[in-house]
Amino acid sequence: MEGLHLTADLRGCAAALPPMTGVAALRALCLAAVAEVELQAVGELFHGFGTAATAAPGGSPPVTGGVTGVVLLAESHLAVHTWPERGAVTLDVYVCNLGADNGARAERLMQRLVAAFAPARVERQALRRGGAVEAA
Template structure:
């Protein structure tokens, strides 16, 4: 069950506002980014939450991978995003793919600053 879990909290994102509010647009882009690093999506859900008194609704994008999962959650009123990429080393080391995907996600949102973490999960067999 060895794997790599990457997280990033993105603040004051300078991307186009639609990337924070349009679940279908963000989800479709995310599927393409996943494929571009060689990971395999097997199921997905893209959801836009209702508008609130604070502004447009948040977006959640979740993609189940053959190798594990990717989750994104946006806070448009704060121009913030959380990103979660987890890959299990099924058939080999997938850390380069996970890191490549996280780089693409961060670049998509153009944050002023990020807080990123990396966690090695499980044990060697």
């Protein structure tokens, strides 16, 4: 069990970007990015959090909620969470390296998604998981 787990916290993303509030837009972005880097999607679930029931204080229009999306990969997973009201997105890409090193694909997937949200600031983390395990 060896793999690469990448995370990115994006700040300063434009709330008006379609994937920030649109389930279909985030789904299309994620599935296209997965295909572009030649990873294999085997399942997916995307959920939108809708709009507030009433207008925000001051009579401004209701705030549109964010979207959470997960793509189950043959190689592991991709998870995306958007907060348009904060201009924030979190990304999580994990790939296993069983049979092939998928690290470069994971890096390209992360780069593609970060670029799509055009954040003002990005905080990235990378964790190498697994490795040689001794028998107990």
